[in-house]
Amino acid sequence: xxxxxxxxxxxxxxxxxxxxxxxxxxxxxxxxxxxxxxxxxxxxxxxxxxxxxxxxxxxxxxxxxxxxxxxxxxxxxxxxxxxxxxxxxxxxxxxxxxxxxxxxxxxxxxxxxxxxxxxxxxxxxxxxxxxxxxxxxxxxxxxxxxxxxxxxxxxxxxxxxxxxxxxxxxxxxxxxxxxxxxxxxxxxxxxxxxxxxxxxxxxxxxxxxxxxxxxxxxxxxxxxxxxxxxxxxxxxxxxxxxxxxxxxxxxxxxxxxxxxxxxxxxxxxxxxxxxxxxxxxxxxxxxxxxxxxxxxxxxxxxxxxxxxxxxxxxxxx
Amino acid sequence: xxxxxxxxxxxxxxxxxxxxxxxxxxxxxxxxxxxxxxxxxxxxxxxxxxxxxxxxxxxxxxxxxxxxxxxxxxxxxxxxxxxxxxxxxxxxxxxxxxxxxxxxxxxxxxxxxxxxxxxxxxxxxxxxxxxxxxxxxxxxxxxxxxxxxxxxxxxxxxxxxxxxxxxxxxxxxxxxxxxxxxxxxxxxxxxxxxxxxxxxxxxxxxxxxxxxxxxxxxxxxxxxxxxxxxxxxxxxxxxxxxxxxxxxxxxxxxxxxxxxxxxxxxxxxxxxxxxxxxxxxxxxxxxxxxxxxxxxxxxxxxxxxxxxxxxxxx
Numbered sequence: 001x002x003x004x005x006x007x008x009x010x011x012x013x014x015x016x017x018x019x020x021x022x023x024x025x026x027x028x029x030x031x032x033x034x035x036x037x038x039x040x041x042x043x044x045x046x047x048x049x050x051x052x053x054x055x056x057x058x059x060x061x062x063x064x065x066x067x068x069x070x071x072x073x074x075x076x077x078x079x080x081x082x083x084x085x086x087x088x089x090x091x092x093x094x095x096x097x098x099x100x101x102x103x104x105x106x107x108x109x110x111x112x113x114x115x116x117x118x119x120x121x122x123x124x125x126x127x128x129x130x131x132x133x134x135x136x137x138x139x140x141x142x143x144x145x146x147x148x149x150x151x152x153x154x155x156x157x158x159x160x161x162x163x164x165x166x167x168x169x170x171x172x173x174x175x176x177x178x179x180x181x182x183x184x185x186x187x188x189x190x191x192x193x194x195x196x197x198x199x200x201x202x203x204x205x206x207x208x209x210x211x212x213x214x215x216x217x218x219x220x221x222x223x224x225x226x227x228x229x230x231x232x233x234x235x236x237x238x239x240x241x242x243x244x245x246x247x248x249x250x251x252x253x254x255x256x257x258x259x260x261x262x263x264x265x266x267x268x269x270x271x272x273x274x275x276x277x278x279x280x281x282x283x284x285x286x287x288x289x290x291x292x293x294x295x296x297x298x299x300x301x302x303x304x305x306x307x308x309x310x311x312x313x314x315x316x317x
Numbered sequence: 318x319x320x321x322x323x324x325x326x327x328x329x330x331x332x333x334x335x336x337x338x339x340x341x342x343x344x345x346x347x348x349x350x351x352x353x354x355x356x357x358x359x360x361x362x363x364x365x366x367x368x369x370x371x372x373x374x375x376x377x378x379x380x381x382x383x384x385x386x387x388x389x390x391x392x393x394x395x396x397x398x399x400x401x402x403x404x405x406x407x408x409x410x411x412x413x414x415x416x417x418x419x420x421x422x423x424x425x426x427x428x429x430x431x432x433x434x435x436x437x438x439x440x441x442x443x444x445x446x447x448x449x450x451x452x453x454x455x456x457x458x459x460x461x462x463x464x465x466x467x468x469x470x471x472x473x474x475x476x477x478x479x480x481x482x483x484x485x486x487x488x489x490x491x492x493x494x495x496x497x498x499x500x501x502x503x504x505x506x507x508x509x510x511x512x513x514x515x516x517x518x519x520x521x522x523x524x525x526x527x528x529x530x531x532x533x534x535x536x537x538x539x540x541x542x543x544x545x546x547x548x549x550x551x552x553x554x555x556x557x558x559x560x561x562x563x564x565x566x567x568x569x570x571x572x573x574x575x576x577x578x579x580x581x582x583x584x585x586x587x588x589x590x591x592x593x594x595x596x597x598x599x600x601x602x603x604x605x606x607x608x609x610x611x612x613x614x615x616x617x618x619x620x621x622x623x624x625x626x627x628x629x630x631x
Contacts (some may be wrong), residue, residue, distance in 0.1 A: 015466055016469075018462065018463070019466050019470065022466060022470075023478070024484050026478050027480075029479045029482045037485070039535075085513070140611060140614050140615060140618070143557070143610065143616055144557070144606075144609075144610040144611035145606075145608045145610075146561055146565065146606055146610075148565065149599075149606065149607070152584065152589065152603065155592065156592055156596055158600060160596075161591055185502055258565075258569060259565045263589070268577045274569065277481050289470065289478075292470070293470060296469045311395055
């Protein structure tokens with residue numbers, strides 16, 4: 001088991017290194033760099049000397065391999081560098097936005113679980129009845145409607161009935177919990193609907209599969225009440241795939257909410273990344289992509305570890 | 318046996334085969350409609366969309382890319398200032414363009430991007446998965462690690478990176494398609510590989526190899542047909558995803574750009590800006606996206622149930 005864990009952790013390194021190389025190369029293939037873009041915005045003609053000077057100051061005049069080596073050396077020292085656009089430390093830029101994104105992802109996950117697990121189980125237990133059909137259509141609808149469109153519709157309704165518009169600035173949970181939650185609940189609902197649809201479908205098919213097992217018949221035969229059979233025997237045994245989709249979706253939510261963030265005026269990681277790409281802020285883009293990839297690999301790993309606790313039959317060796 | 322009778326026999330045999338395959342196909346379609354009404358409904362939605370895309374020139378009452386200044390932001394059901402045509406069923410946008418016509422033309426963008434991206438992406442994934450499973454060893458390891466890297470990028474992040482690298486803008490629909498294709502490849506490759514690993518162990522692969530059939534021939538003739546079910550299931554699942562992704566990218570301004578018609582693009586700018594004054598701008602394109610993805614998902618779901626009841630794809 002220990003060897004397996006160490007092996008899995010070591011396997012993350014080549015994956016993350018691959019992500020780092022790919023991000024680095026792709027960003028440098030994108031035409032235009034930050035200095036050119038900054039002056040292109042002003043419309044003034046700037047002497048080449050000044051442009052060269054600025055490039056030197058940002059370290060963009062160095063060779064590509066050297067820049068990459070610098071970046072890697074920085075990571076080894078846990079120094080992610082400074083944003084080329086704002087000049088502030090990348091860690092500072094990212095941590096501000098990360099708070100928002102992680103909180104939003106957590107609220108959406110809680111909403112999704114609260115909705116998906118009961119509905120998924122009910123749909124499975126009442127398979128092929130009208131209840132099942134209603135729940136399934138509801139969930140397929142959640143997959144079909146883009147979250148950002150649901151967000152737009154929410155804003156439309158809130159705007160016309162309550163005159164509420166998404167605030168322009170983010171209020172931290174510690175600062176004012178009520179303002180914070182009333183700001184994040186709508187995007188969380190918009191995202192949570194799709195999220196719960198994914199989890200609900202998985203719950204339904206997983207429970208259906210388990211309900212056909214022999215031990216369910218045994219449980220019924222020994223006279224256990226149906227509710228007990230479903231909750232304790234069927235649900236517990238069908239949790240693995242459900243936990244998997246919920247976790248993977250969580251990892252995706254942290255960086256994948258670009259569009260929903262845009263709709264609700266939220267300055268999350270997704271929006272930061274899009275802006276950073278637009279500015280050609282190499283250090284910031286590299287740090288964010290690496291962070292998101294790390295979260296993804298880590299969640300994947302944690303899910304596999306969670307299996308052992310959820311299902312004692314699973315042992316890694 | 319004379320040459321003439323042999324030809325006649327051959328012809329009869331071909332005719333017979335044709336009739337049975339045609340009959341078999343018809344029976345399969347009938348079964349699908351009868352036993353999977355939701356899937357058939359999804360297929361019907363898809364057919365309506367394809368018809369709208371193909372006959373857009375005939376269906377759309379007005380020009381989708383140019384509008385009249387006098388007609389801007391007219392509510393649904395109003396008539397154009399010139400009094401021509403059937404009126405604006407879904408209202409007009411801030412450029413005075415008919416929303417309904419733009420929805421119709423938008424189906425072209427959505428379908429083109431959806432079909433090309435998911436077919437190309439899934440097929441590349443199929444090949445990588447089969448090659449990895451057949452070759453094994455270093456080749457398989459290399460492909461797997463590469464797929465791990467691609468999968469670790471969030472879908473939308475990868476798409477944004479590709480659009481940024483290739484450049485977005487007018488006449489760059491190809492880049493948008495590429496951006497949506499790339500994230501599909503590793504996801505299909507993974508699923509196909511796991512099915513292909515079981516196929517590799519089959520005796521008929523061993524038999525083919527022992528009579529000296531070449532590696533490529535074994536992969537294409539013996540392995541690909543046997544992993545076709547998961548391939549087809551992933552393909553239909555990603556059709557809806559691709560349409561959603563195109564809408565998201567266009568909404569962000571990284572996809573299709575004005576004056577072209579794209580549902581995501583219609584929700585951008587005007588849909589948000591005039592939300593209170595002209596809510597129809599935000600409602601119609603969203604409904605179009607949802608109906609399209611809904612259709613593909615329903616159809617894909619039923620196809621999955623019909624082809625492989627054990628396979629789960631969330």
